[in-house]
Each structure stands twice: as structure tokens, then as C-alpha cells.
Amino acid sequence: MINIKVPATSANIGPGFDTLGLALNMFNHVALSKRADSIKRIIWETPDDAIDDSINLVKTALEYTLEKYNRSTLGYDLIMGQCDVPMSRGLGSSATAIVAGIYAANYLLDFALSKEEILLYATELEGHPDNVAPAIFGDMVISSYTEGKVIHDRVIFPEDIVFKVFIPDFELSTSAARKVLPKTYNIQQCVFNMSRLGLLINCLYTKRYDLLPFAVEDAVHQPYRLPLIQSAELIFEKCREIQSLGSFISGAGPTLIALMPLDHADTFDKQFEPFLATLESKWSLKTLTINKSGTTYSVES
Numbered sequence: 001m002i003n004i005k006v007p008a009t010s011a012n013i014g015p016g017f018d019t020l021g022l023a024l025n026m027f028n029h030v031a032l033s034k035r036a037d038s039i040k041r042i043i044w045e046t047p048d049d050a051i052d053d054s055i056n057l058v059k060t061a062l063e064y065t066l067e068k069y070n071r072s073t074l075g076y077d078l079i080m081g082q083c084d085v086p087m088s089r090g091l092g093s094s095a096t097a098i099v100a101g102i103y104a105a106n107y108l109l110d111f112a113l114s115k116e117e118i119l120l121y122a123t124e125l126e127g128h129p130d131n132v133a134p135a136i137f138g139d140m141v142i143s144s145y146t147e148g149k150v151i152h153d154r155v156i157f158p159e160d161i162v163f164k165v166f167i168p169d170f171e172l173s174t175s176a177a178r179k180v181l182p183k184t185y186n187i188q189q190c191v192f193n194m195s196r197l198g199l200l201i202n203c204l205y206t207k208r209y210d211l212l213p214f215a216v217e218d219a220v221h222q223p224y225r226l227p228l229i230q231s232a233e234l235i236f237e238k239c240r241e242i243q244s245l246g247s248f249i250s251g252a253g254p255t256l257i258a259l260m261p262l263d264h265a266d267t268f269d270k271q272f273e274p275f276l277a278t279l280e281s282k283w284s285l286k287t288l289t290i291n292k293s294g295t296t297y298s299v300e301s
């Protein structure tokens, strides 16, 4: 049996639309055991979480990978374990499912796939690499999906910055959040984002954290998505008041993230919680740290 643990991810980080993402210490768990026959069973550890097989992305990714290797007849017991990553909130839950499914298939295929192949299949299924790459490799990853290849590199994210993660009680589907985006952008918008993205990568390296609030600004997706996320502007305003190191929409939203220096992380919650209670929708506030290891697994006989 293989036990697989995949981290949540946050994509874009402001200006890095569809290219930049990072892994967070919050996890979904999946296990799989081999069968001698060709029966495919899905078992939910928490039956209340069960969804139909036809929309189960773990199964879709598993079967997609088996098909690539012409091994679709392989049977298995797939165990859907603890899921801490909320769905449709911009924290990469679909990426965790896709990556878990491919790792599960890899076990059935006696580990025939390289990590690069896992990344390629995951990107084919997800459409863009910004969530799946950090889910696989951990840390912050910049990646590009061109001509059927994923080019990627790790950006070492400093461990003295924590993520204050605002998760609302409402969902926003990625497809709805992509539909509001324009088809074309003008040169000022492109220059705006290029300047921020370059600066973001560099100031994390040079530890010029004072530049971060500027470096996480974005003109490509956030202005179009903010109207879909009730109270987001108010939360961002409060983050600026508290002098966070910048705040942004996590992935396609609706979760929002503020960066905070580790040594000021505790006071942030005390300042924020009474304010959150005044908002119309319900928001939970979590503190997460960067995940450095990506997907991990253990095999037991």
C-alpha cells in the first residue's frame, strides 16, 4: 500500500498569473493498495466527504496516467483519506487531487514515472503548472508550460515569513474566476506585472521585505476578480493598515493571503479577528508556513 500526502498550494502570488505558486503546510491524504484482479474500488474514510466517481479528480488523474502506459486494466483499492484543503477556495485542492492520483498510478506502475513526467501529466490535466509544480516539489516554483513541456525552477521562499490565510465560507470556481478575465492586455498592464514579478523573486532572495507590498501588486487578474469576492477590498485595506508584507488573492480566490514577518505573526490575529467579525460573510483566519518537501509518500507491504 502507498500513503500519499500532498500539500495545499497558493498560485499567482499577485503578479505571477499562471506561472508562480508555492506550497503550504496543509495537506490532503490518499492511499492506494494493489489488487490481483481488475476491480477498481474507491473507499472514503469520511463517507460524508464522498463525491461521485465521475467528478473525483484523484480517480481521473490515476486513470489518465494508467492509460498513458496502456495499463488501464489494473485494479486497485483507492482510499480517500483526510482532506484538510478546502475545495473551490483557491488553495489548490484540485491540484492535490491530480497529483495524488498520478502518484497512486505511479505506484501501480512500479514507479515508472519520473517527477518531470508527473509534472507534465499534472499540468496537462490542470491546464497550467502554477499549483501542481509546488504541490510536487514544495517551496515556491516558477514554471512555464510551452510546447508540451514544463520548464520550472525553485525559488527559495524565506522561512521567516508566514502566511495569514483568510478563508471565506463561500466558494468561487476557477472557471468562473477565469471567465471574468480579458482576452487581451495592454502594454502598461504587461509592464506593470513584469516589473512586480521580477522584483518579487529578487526581493525574496535579497530579503528586501520592505519591497514586498509593491512586488505582490497585480494588474492582470486581481482587479477583475475582486468584485467576485465580497469584503476582499476591506480585508486588503486592513492588511495595509496593519503593515503586512503585502496581500493578494490566493490562486483564483476567494481565499486571500497576507504575508507577515514570523516575529509579528501573533499580534496580527488579535488585531484582525474583531474586524473579521464585522464583515457580512464569515472568514476563518489560519496561519500557514511554507512547505519545503512537496508531495511525500510511504510504502508499506
Ligand code: HSE
Residues within 6 Å of the ligand: 011, 012, 017, 018, 019, 128, 130, 131, 174, 177, 178, 221, 251, 252
Ligand atoms: N493561475 C490560476 C488562476 C490558478 O489564477 O486562474 C487557479 O487554478
